[in-house]
Amino acid sequence: MSKKNYLLSLFIGFSLLSGCAVNETASVKIDESNQKQTIIEPNSGLFSQDITVTDTIVAKAGDLLKVQVTIKNDSRNDAKFQYKFKWLDKDGFELSLDSRPWQPLSITAYESKNVQAVAPNPSAASFKILVQD
Amino acid sequence: MLKKLNAKPLFLATALLATGIGISGCSEKIAYGDATATETTTIGFGSTDLQSIATKMVDDVLASPFVAEVSKQGRPVAFVDKIKNKTTEHIDTESITDSIQTKLLQSGKFRFVDMTAVEQVKKQLNYQQEGGLVDPAKAVALGKQTGAQYMLYGNLSSIQKRNDDKKDVYYKFTMKVLNLETAELEWASEKEIRKTGEKTFLAL
Numbered sequence: 001m002s003k004k005n006y007l008l009s010l011f012i013g014f015s016l017l018s019g020c021a022v023n024e025t026a027s028v029k030i031d032e033s034n035q036k037q038t039i040i041e042p043n044s045g046l047f048s049q050d051i052t053v054t055d056t057i058v059a060k061a062g063d064l065l066k067v068q069v070t071i072k073n074d075s076r077n078d079a080k081f082q083y084k085f086k087w088l089d090k091d092g093f094e095l096s097l098d099s100r101p102w103q104p105l106s107i108t109a110y111e112s113k114n115v116q117a118v119a120p121n122p123s124a125a126s127f128k129i130l131v132q133d
Numbered sequence: 134m135l136k137k138l139n140a141k142p143l144f145l146a147t148a149l150l151a152t153g154i155g156i157s158g159c160s161e162k163i164a165y166g167d168a169t170a171t172e173t174t175t176i177g178f179g180s181t182d183l184q185s186i187a188t189k190m191v192d193d194v195l196a197s198p199f200v201a202e203v204s205k206q207g208r209p210v211a212f213v214d215k216i217k218n219k220t221t222e223h224i225d226t227e228s229i230t231d232s233i234q235t236k237l238l239q240s241g242k243f244r245f246v247d248m249t250a251v252e253q254v255k256k257q258l259n260y261q262q263e264g265g266l267v268d269p270a271k272a273v274a275l276g277k278q279t280g281a282q283y284m285l286y287g288n289l290s291s292i293q294k295r296n297d298d299k300k301d302v303y304y305k306f307t308m309k310v311l312n313l314e315t316a317e318l319e320w321a322s323e324k325e326i327r328k329t330g331e332k333t334f335l336a337l
Contacts, residue, residue: 061196062204082171101169101184118192121240
């Protein structure tokens with residue numbers, strides 16, 4: 001998937017999530033050739049239409065996966081919500097269950113913020129970012 | 134006649150409803166919650182702060198060039214010293230370092246010696262060596278423990294301000310890794326947390 005398509009699908013995924021109270025957003029899988037594969041799972045609405053994920057970067061810190069997700073607030077109001085990363089191994093097992101907390105995040109009007117995470121161990125092959133308000 | 138038949142169920146329903154309201158009015162509801170959920174019961178140091186600090190410290194140290202460098206030569210041995218609590222609150226800082234230590238151990242990048250267990254270990258080794266009850270061939274050999282190469286330590290400080298309507302608390306957690314051989318600081322990171330509380334009218 002080209003970077004443009006990938007960003008577009010993430011954008012669509014987040015745009016679909018509107019309303020309040022929610023979860024699941026996007027997951028990014030890294031295959032053996034180090035290519036990103038994005039799966040969008042918009043199963044309920046949360047993010048307002050004014051908030052989008054504009055970019056995700058995946059790299060290795062030693063043998064650990066390191067990710068950065070850029071979230072932009074396009075509205076003229078502050079956005080306050082919570083996010084959480086989940087890490088999965090290549091078979092889909094979640095690593096270190098419940099070891100990462102919901103983290104509160106506040107983004108002022110028209111600002112972008114990056115959130116980062118590092119895999120808990122080298123067996124991580126993909127991650128999910130979940131959001132709720 | 135019809136009126137008379139309907140009156141009984143109506144009376145019963147009303148009585149049940151009244152009893153229900155009466156019971157629910159003074160009962161305490163207990164429920165299990167998500168341990169990783171954001172907790173904002175009071176403005177004081179809470180579980181979300183503890184978890185956020187531990188997560189940020191572990192992410193930072195694992196992604197640092199220092200760990201990339203030292204993990205090439207195997208898993209360095211470290212020990213966790215106390216985190217000084219410089220806030221005005223009673224905070225169990227050992228709980229923070231326990232979380233950090235557990236996550237670092239699970240990452241496979243570090244090994245730890247536990248200085249909080251030294252006394253118990255000594256006691257057990259003395260028992261094995263001097264008690265006369267343990268088969269000397271099966272007793273743990275002395276003088277084979279591993280010395281730590283690195284020390285993890287830090288501070289937790291806070292600034293609290295309040296006026297009649299607003300409360301503001303700022304926490305700063307600093308963690309450092311010191312090379313015990315050279316006394317050089319190899320790595321350090323900070324996590325800042327700001328929380329505000331405001332009195333609301335009729336909880337609006």
